[in-house]
Amino acid sequence: MKNLLMMFFILGAVFTMQAQMVGKTKIKHEMAPLPYAYDALEKAIDKETMEIHYDKHYRGYYTNFLKAIGDTDLEYLTMEQIFADITKYPDAVRNNAGGYFNHAMYWTIMSPNGGGTPTGELATAIDRDFGSFEEFKKQFSNAGATRFGSGWAWLSLSKDGKLFVSSSANQNNPMMNDTDVQGIPILCMDVWEHAYYLRYQNKRGSYIDNFWTVVNWDEVVRRFAAVK
Ligand code: MN3
Secondary structure (H helix, E strand, O other): OHHHHHHHHHHHHHHHHHHHHHHHOOOOOOOOOOOOOOOOOOOOOOOHHHHHHHHHHHHHHHHHHHHHHHHHHHHHHHHHHHOHHHHOHHHHHHHHHHHHHHHHHHHHHHHHOOOOOOOHHHHHHHHHHHHHHHHHHHHHHHHHHHOOOEEEEEEEEEEOOOOEEEEEOOOOOOOOOOOOEEEEEEEEEEEOHHHOOOHHHOOHHHHHHHHHEEEEEHHHHHHHHHOO
């Protein structure tokens, strides 16, 4: 009788362990495809810059991200979960998770058919939270222009449903738990020198001016609708 009970106990424990393992699924990470040719954004970004940026820098972040999380519990976490606890992890995770995620977004929020202004509810929300599209554009451009060294400019939605502009150093982003104001980004701009230096050299401002001609507002509108 005692042995039978013990057997049930062991079987129960084994089933529980199996259930836990089944519940744990590794997240599959893949490089986001570049949704246009390397030379498609020539009016803002030259072909060589796009090629090096996508195929060398971005690929590097992706590869090193997989290396940084390999054989750790982080293989089971979504990017959102990783960023929400980023202060717990080594710099290699922070830098490469950021580089992997931020660039995947950057490729999609640009398009050869971009430019102009957003439509619908996003346009309304920008007017509500910034006063006007021009004021938003000024703040976002300024966030990119004044970011010292390498980093990003962001348009994000805060937890209380408000759009705000921010900038981050290095590969940090507004989803990281040590960001001043956390939010979910819907538009980003890379202001690392590798994003513009071949054509613009020290003139980051000219890169930012031209960036607006390729902003894929359809995608930004889609991202806004998904998170609001
Ligand atoms: Mn970059």
